[in-house]
Amino acid sequence: MPDYIADLRALIGHRPVNLMGACGLIRDPQGRLLLQRLAGRDVWALPGGLCELGEPPLATLQREVWEETALTVQAATLLDLLTTPLRTVPGGDQAHFYTAIYRVDAWHGTPVPDGVEGVELAFFGPEALPALRGQPGEYARAWLGGHRGHEL
Secondary structure: OOHHHHHHHHHHOOOOEEEEEEEEEEEOOOOOEEEEEEOOOOOEEOOEEEOOOOOOHHHHHHHHHHHHHOOEEEEEEEEEEEEOOOEEOOOOOEEEEEEEEEEEEEEEOOOOOOOOOEEEEEEEOHHHOOOEOHHHHHHHHHHHHHOOOOOO
16 A cells, blocks of 8 residues: 555545556467466456556556566556445445556566565466456456457
8 A cells, every 4th residue: 555545544544535546457479368366365466556646547557567577568558447336445444446457568577476465477368367356357357358369
């Protein structure tokens, strides 16, 4: 969680806030999707996270992908903006989440998990997707299944 959110929570407690984030659909040359297995959980997720204060979503995508995978995002296209109804997270904080979903069109590097948020990185085809976290995971499953065999 970005530091500014902890500072904000110290002022407002558990009251609702809007939180913006970004995540990326990163594919290898075979069209498989890059996912990270989250630390301490038996679930996989797209690389991504919450925006820092004043940080544009594309910059968030680039920073989070670098931090979580050691990949450099060279080009990305905004596909959608996902929204959630008011949610209460563990600990009692309330938030509406807004997640920019990007298709990463060009990237460079070798995927390496950060060992903090993610403990494993792997590419998956549509027929082999593991359990995915949340609304971005549902979007990724539908998107990958709908684009099988198509050049994007």
